[in-house]
Amino acid sequence: MDKSQSxxxxxxxxxxxxxxxxxxxxxxxxxxxxPGKTTARIPDAELRLLETGEKYRVEVKRHAQNVNxxxxxxxxxxxxxxxxxxxxxxxxxxxxxxxxxxxGVQFIDTCGxxxxxxxxxxxxxxxxxxxxxxxxxxxxxxxxxxEPKGLLVTYAFLEDPSLVAKSYREIARVSAVAxxxxxxxxxxxxxxHYLGIDAxxxxxxxxxxEKLLDRxxxxxxxxxxxxxxxxxxxxxxxxxxxxxxxxxxxxxWGGETAAAIYTNHLKPQVATVYIPKHNLAKLIRDSRLSKAxxxxxxxxxxxxxxxxxxxxxxxxxxxRDNNQELPKETTEPxxxxxxxxxxxxxxxxxxxxxxxxxxxxxLETAQRLRDEYITEPDRxx
DNA sequence: AGACAGTCGTTTCAATTCGC
DNA sequence: GCGAATTGAAACGACTGTCT
Numbered sequence: 001m002d003k004s005q006s007x008x009x010x011x012x013x014x015x016x017x018x019x020x021x022x023x024x025x026x027x028x029x030x031x032x033x034x035p036g037k038t039t040a041r042i043p044d045a046e047l048r049l050l051e052t053g054e055k056y057r058v059e060v061k062r063h064a065q066n067v068n069x070x071x072x073x074x075x076x077x078x079x080x081x082x083x084x085x086x087x088x089x090x091x092x093x094x095x096x097x098x099x100x101x102x103x104g105v106q107f108i109d110t111c112g113x114x115x116x117x118x119x120x121x122x123x124x125x126x127x128x129x130x131x132x133x134x135x136x137x138x139x140x141x142x143x144x145x146x147e148p149k150g151l152l153v154t155y156a157f158l159e160d161p162s163l164v165a166k167s168y169r170e171i172a173r174v175s176a177v178a179x180x181x182x183x184x185x186x187x188x189x190x191x192x193h194y195l196g197i198d199a200x201x202x203x204x205x206x207x208x209x210e211k212l213l214d215r216x217x218x219x220x221x222x223x224x225x226x227x228x229x230x231x232x233x234x235x236x237x238x239x240x241x242x243x244x245x246x247x248x249x250x251x252x253w254g255g256e257t258a259a260a261i262y263t264n265h266l267k268p269q270v271a272t273v274y275i276p277k278h279n280l281a282k283l284i285r286d287s288r289l290s291k292a293x294x295x296x297x298x299x300x301x302x303x304x305x306x307x308x309x310x311x312x313x314x315x316x317x318x319x320r321d322n323n324q325e326l327p328k329e330t331t332e333p334x335x336x337x338x339x340x341x342x343x344x345x346x347x348x349x350x351x352x353x354x355x356x357x358x359x360x361x362x363l364e365t366a367q368r369l370r371d372e373y374i375t376e377p378d379r380x381x
Numbered sequence: 382a383g384a385c386a387g388t389c390g391t392t393t394c395a396a397t398t399c400g401c
Numbered sequence: 402g403c404g405a406a407t408t409g410a411a412a413c414g415a416c417t418g419t420c421t
Contacts, residue, residue, distance in 0.1 A: 149412060168386060178413045183387060
């Protein structure tokens with residue numbers, strides 16, 4: 001399995017870098033090959049620091065810079081067992097290093113950056129430059145699928161896997177990118193073994209939906225979501241969303257709000273709304289939202305507003321999935337349950353919203369959502 | 382010959398480095 | 402520490418090739 005092989009390489013390089021930069025020696029005790037799609041928190045390896053004999057549960061991350069830091073910190077903290085968690089990454093930039101240190105997450109990387117805080121050993125090395133990828137240009141090639149425009153294409157594939165077999169022009173139209181971008185993204189997905197050619201039909205098909213979903217969910221908050229932010233607001237009434245028909249604003253509930261409706265398993269404490277810019281002022285006025293201050297107001301509910309990044313295909317499919325006409329002018333909210341509810345962002349987006357928060361409560365709900373609503377569709381088309 | 386599929390050169394943008 | 406300059410990557414769309 002080349003995935004675990006590359007992770008093992010990162011770990012070995014990081015240990016070497018730790019040794020040459022901090023003089024600390026460590027040995028790998030055990031590596032666990034992750035069985036593809038599981039989301040259980042199994043460490044990638046176990047490590048022992050020879051100086052102290054201290055053992056670590058290790059999470060190895062390639063492309064650590066492209067991963068949502070909140071979810072990463074949470075992953076490390078949720079590693080099971082009494083031993084402390086350790087992040088081993090290809091590269092930790094200074095800003096990430098600062099945040100990890102603040103969160104008390106120890107790390108090592110292949111460039112020699114490290115934070116080890118296990119008495120009596122204390123190491124803090126940051127600012128070491130990222131190594132140039134000389135003979136190994138594959139990772140940057142794969143990254144192309146997880147850059148802003150690539151994420152649009154990849155999302156369209158996740159939403160409708162049959163799209164990969166369509167023409168570049170059709171893919172470009174649906175995902176709202178240029179034709180040339182589609183070529184780059186498809187090649188990147190092929191290089192990453194997310195996409196391949198079906199031997200029997202000769203057509204493109206997604207070969208690893210689960211892995212592709214994981215990667216998209218990690219990259220999206222960092223690379224694309226923030227670009228669509230319309231602001232952070234507060235609402236006085238914690239139940240405001242229950243009597244707001246978001247469709248009147250051509251909007252969609254995301255995050256905890258949508259998850260609460262989808263799974264019936266969460267009391268949303270933060271609302272996320274995807275709404276076209278031109279309806280922003282109307283929603284703010286009607287729902288009496290106010291711009292959030294730096295220090296949160298005690299009892300007010302936080303509301304994050306974003307403009308939808310996805311193309312109208314998502315809206316069409318949502319209407320189709322719900323198999324009903326979308327009411328235009330009713331003020332009756334439609335939030336009793338997921339079957340009747342409309343105005344919900346696609347489960348993939350809601351799932352990604354929850355994961356990005358890094359909140360353990362949300363992670364549990366995210367898993368439910370994934371199990372119930374995000375299943376790899378039948379590829380036979 | 383026309384339509385469609387995929388490639389490649391150019392432009393733009395963002396991140397990093399350098400100099401003050 | 403800040404702004405300017407540089408570099409490299411991403412995105413676009415015109416162009417070429419292929420098929421019917």
